[in-house]
Amino acid sequence: MDLPTAGLRTRRPALAVTGAVALAGAAVLTVVLTHGRPAPPARARHPAGGASAGSPRDVPSPGARGLGDPLAPLDGNGGYTLRHCDLAFDWRAPGTPFPATATLRATATQALSRFDLDFAGNTLRTVTVDGAPARAVRDGDELVVTPARPIARGRTFSVRVAYTADPTQRRHRDDAIQDYGWVPTADGTLLSPQPDGAKMIFPADDHPSVRAPFTFRVTTPPGLTAVAGGRLVERRLLPGGRIRWTYDSEHPVAAQLVQLAIGKLSVVTGSGPRGLPVRDVVPDGLVADTAAYRALTPAHLAWLEQRLGPYPFGRYGVLVGDADLPVALETQSLSVVPSTDLLGDRVDAERNLVHELAHHWTGDSVAIRRWSDLWLSEGHARFYERLYADAHGGPGLEEAMRDAYARHDQWRHDDGAPAEPAAASLFRQMRYDGSALVLYALREEVGEDTFARIERSWVTRYRGRAAGTADFVRLASGVAGRDLAPFLDRWLYGAHTPPMPGHPDWRVDPVAED
Numbered sequence: 001m002d003l004p005t006a007g008l009r010t011r012r013p014a015l016a017v018t019g020a021v022a023l024a025g026a027a028v029l030t031v032v033l034t035h036g037r038p039a040p041p042a043r044a045r046h047p048a049g050g051a052s053a054g055s056p057r058d059v060p061s062p063g064a065r066g067l068g069d070p071l072a073p074l075d076g077n078g079g080y081t082l083r084h085c086d087l088a089f090d091w092r093a094p095g096t097p098f099p100a101t102a103t104l105r106a107t108a109t110q111a112l113s114r115f116d117l118d119f120a121g122n123t124l125r126t127v128t129v130d131g132a133p134a135r136a137v138r139d140g141d142e143l144v145v146t147p148a149r150p151i152a153r154g155r156t157f158s159v160r161v162a163y164t165a166d167p168t169q170r171r172h173r174d175d176a177i178q179d180y181g182w183v184p185t186a187d188g189t190l191l192s193p194q195p196d197g198a199k200m201i202f203p204a205d206d207h208p209s210v211r212a213p214f215t216f217r218v219t220t221p222p223g224l225t226a227v228a229g230g231r232l233v234e235r236r237l238l239p240g241g242r243i244r245w246t247y248d249s250e251h252p253v254a255a256q257l258v259q260l261a262i263g264k265l266s267v268v269t270g271s272g273p274r275g276l277p278v279r280d281v282v283p284d285g286l287v288a289d290t291a292a293y294r295a296l297t298p299a300h301l302a303w304l305e306q307r308l309g310p311y312p313f314g315r316y317g318v319l320v321g322d323a324d325l326p327v328a329l330e331t332q333s334l335s336v337v338p339s340t341d342l343l344g345d346r347v348d349a350e351r352n353l354v355h356e357l358a359h360h361w362t363g364d365s366v367a368i369r370r371w372s373d374l375w376l377s378e379g380h381a382r383f384y385e386r387l388y389a390d391a392h393g394g395p396g397l398e399e400a401m402r403d404a405y406a407r408h409d410q411w412r413h414d415d416g417a418p419a420e421p422a423a424a425s426l427f428r429q430m431r432y433d434g435s436a437l438v439l440y441a442l443r444e445e446v447g448e449d450t451f452a453r454i455e456r457s458w459v460t461r462y463r464g465r466a467a468g469t470a471d472f473v474r475l476a477s478g479v480a481g482r483d484l485a486p487f488l489d490r491w492l493y494g495a496h497t498p499p500m501p502g503h504p505d506w507r508v509d510p511v512a513e514d
Contacts, residue, residue, distance in 0.1 A: 001176065001194055001378070001427065002355040002385075058151035063115035065142055067207050071371040071423045072426065074142060075196050076207030077116045080106040085203050088167065088217040091226070091262050093186055097123070100165040102202045105158050112151040116200040118206035118255075119143035123164040131158050143198055161203045169200040176427040178326045185283070185323040188224060188263030190336060192329055195371070195426065196257035208368050209466040211252035216260060219244045220311040225265040227281045229333045231314065251315045251332070252464070257364055259331035261319055272298040272316065273305055279317035281334065285362060290320050290342040293349045300354050303388060304361070307452065309460050312365035318342075318353065328352050329361030330381070347394040355385040361459045369468030374426060375418040375492070376472060379435025386436060401440045402506055404433040408497040409508045419469050419492035438491045444501040445487055446480050454479045 003072035063079020066072070068381050086103040104117070120141040127136040129147035137144045143161070151157050167189050169179040180192045181200040191201060198204040205212070218226040219242050229246035236244045249258075264285050270278040278301075297318065301311055313333050321328075322339040329336050335356035341349055363377035389399040411434045418435045443451040454476045458467075461475060469492060477484045489499045500506045 001330060001359075002352050002381070019415075046279070047343070058111050058153060060111040060113035062239065063110065063112050065116050067209070069207060069370045071426065072196060072207075074140075074339065074364045075118065075212050075371075077205050079110050079112050079115050080108050080157075082106050082205045082212040084213050085202070085204075086215045086217070088219075089260075089394075091188075091224075094186070094188060097164045097166050098163075100202070101160060101162045103158060103160045104151070104203065104205075105156060105301055106205075107114040107156045108151045108153050112147075114144055114146040115151075117143040117145060117148070117159070117161070117203040118196070119161075119203045120199045121169045122166050122200075125162040125164065126160075127162075128160045131160075134159070136161075140146070140502055143203060152342060155340040156407050159203075169198060171200070173424075173427070175425060175434075183325055185261075185263050185321075188261065188265075189322060190261040190263075190319060190321055190325075191259055191279055191331065192327075192336065193258060193327065193331075194256045194329055196256065198207050198258060200251045201258075201407065202255075202387050204255040206255045207372065208254050208256055211254045211367060213252050214249040214258060216247040216249075217244060218247075218260065218262065222263060223264065226260065226262045227265060227267060227319070227334070229253065229331060230262045236459075247460060249332070253332045254364075254410065257330065257332040259319060259334045259336060261334075261336075270295075270298070271472070272301040272311070274310075276301065279315055279334070281317065281319045283320060283322045283339070286320055286339055286342075288320060290339065290446070291347065293322075293342045293353065294318055296350060296353065297357070300350070300388075302359050304358055304384065307384070308358075308361045309456055312361060312459070312463055316357070316360065330356045330364055331359070332364045335359075347389060347392070348473060350392060351385045351389050353395060354388045355397065357383045358384040365464060366459055366462040367466040369466045369471070371418055371423075371426060372421060374421065374431050375435035375438065376467075376469065378427075378431045379418065381448070382432045382436040383439045386433075400433065401437055402503070404437045405497065405500055405503075405506050406509045408434060408437060409511050412497065413511045413513075417493050417495070438488070441491055441498070441500055442476065442484070442488065444503070446476075446484075450480050 043491045063077060066074035067076035069075055082104060084105040088101045090099040092098045118141060127134045127145055128498045132148045135146040137141040145159060167182045169175050170179045173178050180194060181197040183190045183192050193201060199232045216228040220226050222241040228249050230249040234246040234250050238244055261281055263282045266282050266284050268280040268282060272278045278297055282290060295307035305311060310436060315333055317334050319334050319336040320339050320342060328338060337352055341352045358381040366375050368374055386397050386400050389395055411430040413462060415428040415430040416422050418430055418438050456481050458472060458475055473485050473488050497508045
């Protein structure tokens with residue numbers, strides 16, 4: 001997700017039901033922080049191996065309610081590994097509830113007496129497990145599912161939730177995210193699920209480290225188009241004139257990076273480096289007006305590939321969001337960018353476009369292990385956005401980093417050190433320019449050539465995997481041939497901003513107390 005940077009301003013109870021799967025809504029992140037480095041979250045979904053038959057894991061018990069992320073303990077779910085998610089939406093009209101089903105396939109990592117799904121709002125209809133009616137109870141943003149019979153450890157099972165989806169569901173955060181969840185448009189919708197808003201859209205395993213392949217089956221009235229991340233598998237005309245659109249995500253995707261757009265949309269196709277399919281999705285009336293900036297995508301891809309290696313997914317494109325959409329978002333293979341960003345200044349437009357594209361290497365392909373690792377995602381995207389702007393008529397990188405350096409102690413005071421955010425300040429300036437500054441400092445410390453090798457190694461080694469801060473420090477040290485932990489720890493966790501290598505004249509502004 002991009003955070004506007006002009007002037008470095010931050011833009012920034014129980015219901016019992018019988019039957020199948022439901023929608024997921026975004027819970028506001030809960031603050032559960034420790035001082036210093038956060039302890040690793042409990043690995044409830046991946047119990048330690050080596051247990052023999054008859055061990056406690058073979059006795060059915062409830063799966064953990066969440067993954068134990070220190071910033072959002074209930075995000076995600078324990079006791080199983082998600083394998084696939086199939087979403088079927090029978091879309092009707094903007095702001096109008098519609099029938100939906102979600103079918104999740106998972107493998108139990110313990111013997112399960114019951115398990116949770118992340119789910120908020122929407123009207124639950126039925127829940128089944130392997131075709132048999134199951135008991136489902138709402139508990140806040142959790143849907144607690146008790147199957148008719150316990151699920152054995154190691155067994156793959158299917159849970160189907162039928163519900164009435166509410167496309168008006170949104171929540172608000174007082175940081176760059178602002179409003180998230182369903183995003184209404186004049187004739188349809190698009191999605192902005194970050195950080196944990198997928199649970200307002202479908203029943204989910206809603207944590208950024210959890211990914212699975214998705215299938216989307218969306219039925220629309222005549223005259224509307226549905227587009228999801230991934231590849232169009234089928235477009236079928238149904239009796240009565242309705243159209244069913246089926247998409248395959250092609251790669252596993254985190255719930256917060258799922259995209260679905262419905263409306264009067266044009267699909268504009270092209271190609272990027274090595275023939276990579278490029279597919280833009282544009283409201284019919286904006287195709288011509290946004291064409292010039294959208295046509296820059298192949299050049300952006302080529303520029304980033306020179307630095308980070310081959311683009312990690314099967315296709316890319318821009319979804320032009322002609323809606324009340326305050327920020328862009330790196331939804332996988334189809335970044336959503338507000339139409340206003342594509343109708344103004346070229347430098348600003350390119351910064352947004354490069355930022356969301358860079359996320360596909362750092363944030364989408366290399367997922368964050370927990371929310372406190374967000375600096376790795378947003379910091380990298382902001383760094384490459386600014387590096388590109390420096391070479392293409394925008395603000396100079398050194399100038400921008402010097403300005404960020406001056407403000408860094410204030411950001412630490414207000415929003416936490418780069419790798420120590422509070423839940424409420426997660427998407428604030430520190431995770432953007434403040435975290436890009438950490439990467440700039442690393443480059444100044446080890447030199448441009450070593451830094452380039454660290455970056456290429458990072459996105460190569462962890463491609464398609466989740467990784468965290470400790471992984472990055474360890475990898476950087478290995479590539480540099482020396483222990484960088486003392487240097488990076490001061491930047492990532494310290495109460496005060498360290499000296500900038502190579503710039504002894506840079507000064508940090510005094511902190512203004514509240």
